Amino acid sequence: MPSQEIGVPIPNIPHAVSVTLPTWEATIGYEEGEEWVTSKMNSGYPRFFIHSSIQQLCNNLTKKYGRPNERCLVFPSYKVAKRCREFIQKYSDNKSSIIRVLKLCTPPPITETEKSTRIETSIGVVFFPSNDFPLAKNYWQHSGEGISSRMSEYLLKELVQNEEVSSRKLGNLKQELQVRKIQSKSPSIRSNSSSSQHGGNEEVEREFNTFIEQKYGRVLDFKFAKDAKEILRRRICGKIDKSTNLLSEFEKNSRGKILDEDDVYLFPSGMSTIFYAHYALLKILPNKKSVCFGFPYVDTLNILRKFGPGVEFLGLGDDESLKNLQKELEHGLEIIALFCECPSNPLLKTPNLKKIKELGDKYNFAVVVDETVGNFLNIHVLPFADIICSSLTKVFSGDSNVLAGSLILNPDSKYYPKLKEFFNQDYEDLFWAEDALWLERNSRDFVERVKKIDETSLKVVELLKSNPKIDKIYYPSISSTKKYYDEIKSEDGGYGGLISFLFKDPQDGINFFNQVNLHKGPSLGTNFTLACPYAILAHYQELDEIEQWDVDRNLIRISIGLEEPEELLKVLKDSLV
Structure with missing residues (x-):
């Protein structure tokens, strides 16, 4: 069942692309930065909400390499990081700000076994004055060139955790050498340590991880x-x-x-x-x-x-x-x-x-x-x-x-x-x-999914057309521009899975959105039907301006998923009464 709890990832997994904003009021609260919404937002669309693992990586790198009153963002190459620096320098109020770019690399795999779990990569880290963070985040959002949450997890492991483990091992080695030094001076003291005590556990753990990946279809072999x-x-x-x-x-x-x-x-x-x-x-x-x-x-x-x-x-x-x-x-x-x-x-x-x-x-x-x-x-x-x-x-x-x-x-x-x-x-x-x-x-079943979504969408459009509360429906097959779509439509193609619509009475639209039992949040093209009050979510600060382009502030957008058509139509009907 779709969650109606603010801030729950959609789907509820660590690397989800969407996030739940279950009501019209919650969407407005999010846009206005109201604490009752923002305090629950632990995830979001990746270009707008910096993933917790990326935040953790940036905090660690700032602590290690940053200067007082600096923050940083991580990009997947030195070249991209320099583009971010140019953007900040262009738009910053303080033209004398020092923007630094640091290049870091992760080690390559050494053995054939390591090629499955380790990959050599380099990143660019942009350090900037804390008050320039909104500009850096603008670049992150507009360009879409930031690192992914999966990449940040890998970088955390390679650049932070492994280094901490190595540091601890170095400390332990120093202690062991000190003990051996003492033992060499005191023949009566003997060591009972075993060089192979962890070998079996590591092998069992590797087998277990392999089993879990294969069992649940995870394809994680970097090779x-x-x-x-x-x-x-x-x-x-x-x-x-x-x-x-x-x-x-x-x-x-x-x-x-x-x-x-x-x-x-x-x-x-x-x-x-x-x-x-x-x-x-x-x-x-x-x-x-x-x-x-x-x-x-x-x-x-x-x-x-x-x-x-x-x-x-x-x-x-x-x-x-x-x-x-x-x-x-x-x-x-x-x-x-x-x-x-x-x-x-x-x-x-x-x-x-x-x-x-x-x-x-x-x-x-x-x-x-x-x-x-x-x-x-x-x-x-x-x-x-x-x-x-x-x-x-x-x-x-x-x-x-x-x-x-x-x-x-x-x-x-x-x-x-x-x-x-x-x-x-x-x-x-x-x-x-x-x-x-x-x-x-x-994407292996992309073709089959597209065909089903296309077919279901036509049925949803017919349902909306038959409802007297609906004022306008936006969909390629009933648009005034249908002739241009048909000129480029593939022989067996459909009209897609995205539908927007308006209610005659805006309050009816708010009531429908709040009641409908669907996933609600940003993004589209998902395997599950996803709804949002589009203008509120994407253009809240410019609602008056966008009206000149025929974008109504009360517009609702639905992206059709893979649910059985009868089930989806029933969910929509129940909230259209």
Whole structure:
């Protein structure tokens, strides 16, 4: 049963991606920082809430390497840490602040056995004055380039706990040497120690851990991380079965043509793919503004606003907006890229990608499409995009226990040679090995899950349409932009699992949300149905502003899961009365 207790992770596991905010009032309380909510928040969406293991790691590193009145954040490479430092220096009120970056490395495996549990890695630690912590956290949130909670657990073990154990062992060794020194002087004293007294226990513990991992399906052997990443890239580009390369018709249609997996890049989060796409384009093309077409997820706009020369925001993302953009381009507007979601979150609008690509070719700007909501089994956007971004955290994973993203370079893009050269030189694989192993396992039944979610979602839409309390429903199959969705829809694809809706009376919406027996919190694409008051959760500080883009403050968003349709429909009906 879904928990209705504030702050409980969803699912209730150590590396959960979502967190329970069970009522409208609790969501507002969270946004306003009210103690009755925040005191119970021991977890949260990883880019917004720094995991307890990461906090512990940062505290340990600050204690060891920090200076008075400093804090730190840990990033998965020295290069990323330097990007964070540049961001803090740009926006800090104190331009004389000293921002330090420390590179630390974990030791490589020494024996063949150690390759299963140990991996050599390096990190970048950014030390900054305590009052600059909000800026450092902004970078963490916007860029999506922070370390994962699994990586932090490994770093705690390798950089902190093992060091403490080594220190204790050194102390014990010194004591033992002192005893031996005394014994050598006093022949009558004999040692009864046994050099093998712990050997049996260690072997039993190793066997027990192996049993637990196999028993509960945990795939944690670091030796297979490289293979897992290769399988993921092949799965994303259409080569589902690595050994036989046999594809179902549904899978064949997902990309239109088979991509080379070398053009698929893995990232530590979906947001980091958008950040890096923007970063790469700024490096290879003239330094100009971008266009954000349609109302996007909040941090996409933050990236375009805060990194680089700025953004033209066309929040309605409709045909009129596209006509106006075309006129501006005809009159000399120059842009580096157009970013859009397909369809958009939360209004589920589909942009006219054919027209956008036509303008991109004519006026020399790149087209970057975030296909997370539609997902590549349902829609085929490759012919109309130079870069495709996606959050693998969502339906590709489904289990809500790993953060990940993918970026695809279109080999037919005129920017491909420059982009490929830049990626060959600059791209770092920052996707943590253990996260890759979890994601590979989670995504094995991706095709089957997507088809079931698509089918159930259509039934939920029909239920909402039949209810007189509902004012508006946002879903690709009933949107005014359906014709643009159908132009890119895969032959066997559906319309996705994300549905937003409004009640005629806002109080009815609040009552429904508070009563409905579903999981309630951030994220989407989970294997369980997940609801949230989207505008309150994502845009609480700008509720008046977002209304100009047709985003109502009372909007409710539901991400459909794998429950049996009849059971889910009954849960919804019970709260719609």
